[in-house]
Amino acid sequence: MATIMSDRPLPPQPLATPASPQSGNRWPASPHARQLSGVRVLVVDDNQEDRMLLMDFLSQQGCRVYIAQDGRDGYTKARTVQPDLILMDIRMPVCDGLGACRLLKADPGTRHIPLIFLTAAALPGERVAGLSAGAVDYVAKPYDFEEVRLRLSIHLKATTPAPEPSPTSENGRLTPLPVQAHTLDAVLFRATRALLLDRLDATPELAGLASAVGTNTRRLNLAFRRCVGVTVFDFLREERMKEARRLLSETSLDVQDIASAVGFASAANFATAFRERFGMPPSGFREQGAQIPPVPDPSGSATSP
Numbered sequence: 001m002a003t004i005m006s007d008r009p010l011p012p013q014p015l016a017t018p019a020s021p022q023s024g025n026r027w028p029a030s031p032h033a034r035q036l037s038g039v040r041v042l043v044v045d046d047n048q049e050d051r052m053l054l055m056d057f058l059s060q061q062g063c064r065v066y067i068a069q070d071g072r073d074g075y076t077k078a079r080t081v082q083p084d085l086i087l088m089d090i091r092m093p094v095c096d097g098l099g100a101c102r103l104l105k106a107d108p109g110t111r112h113i114p115l116i117f118l119t120a121a122a123l124p125g126e127r128v129a130g131l132s133a134g135a136v137d138y139v140a141k142p143y144d145f146e147e148v149r150l151r152l153s154i155h156l157k158a159t160t161p162a163p164e165p166s167p168t169s170e171n172g173r174l175t176p177l178p179v180q181a182h183t184l185d186a187v188l189f190r191a192t193r194a195l196l197l198d199r200l201d202a203t204p205e206l207a208g209l210a211s212a213v214g215t216n217t218r219r220l221n222l223a224f225r226r227c228v229g230v231t232v233f234d235f236l237r238e239e240r241m242k243e244a245r246r247l248l249s250e251t252s253l254d255v256q257d258i259a260s261a262v263g264f265a266s267a268a269n270f271a272t273a274f275r276e277r278f279g280m281p282p283s284g285f286r287e288q289g290a291q292i293p294p295v296p297d298p299s300g301s302a303t304s305p
Helices: 048-060 071-081 097-106 124-133 145-157 184-198 206-212 217-228 232-250 255-261 267-278 282-287
Strands: 014-016 040-044 064-068 085-089 115-119 137-140
Touching (some): 048 145, 085 097, 184 206, 255 267
């Protein structure tokens, strides 16, 4: 069984301090180096040689460097250390860079931290996935250290404090979270919800979803039950019905197209599910001008048309 991340943050573990001017610099500081003096950088990489190479370079630039060995370790340390910037490898065991990035961006305490991916050979699709997950940039291996220095400087300049998120979800409806926003349950829920809402037409495997956010299936379902009182797939079914209702109300798409948009292979199966949820078929809902009373949803709040 995969190891579960703990909600308890680990104590910060700085592994380097700024180099003194008298020390022998392997990489002499450039005129840009003063921009990095005192900056807290978290390096997440399972390759010890790559970690130490970056730590050595960044220390010579005056950075305070922290290291982590995989995505889970990186997420935990980011919550504790609150670095100014994160450099993270993509391909790591236990929890890869994409999964860790999704967790970091779903956590109100870490979502503001700019994250730059490190990669030896990022394919275009991998780059798109990383940027979609919330990364701000990529740095290719083997490193051009002047490029590393400049990219860090650019993204540190662009950093601004992030406001606390509102409890309103992306579609304008309130999403109650009966757990504190910074707990692992809430972070796993938000990260997975974003993946589900982005592709309502697809039916993912639970194991794949869990892997995408760096956990296992049992832990993921537990997070959903604690946050919204239902399993992952019960939540997905409800969101599909809400989106179907919106499309019937606000568009002229035919029922088959709406069924496909919310993950049903046939209009008949979609009509059956819609009737069970709202008490009438999609055609009847549209004919009545979508005037039906609010129906309680599994998250515990009433939904209205």
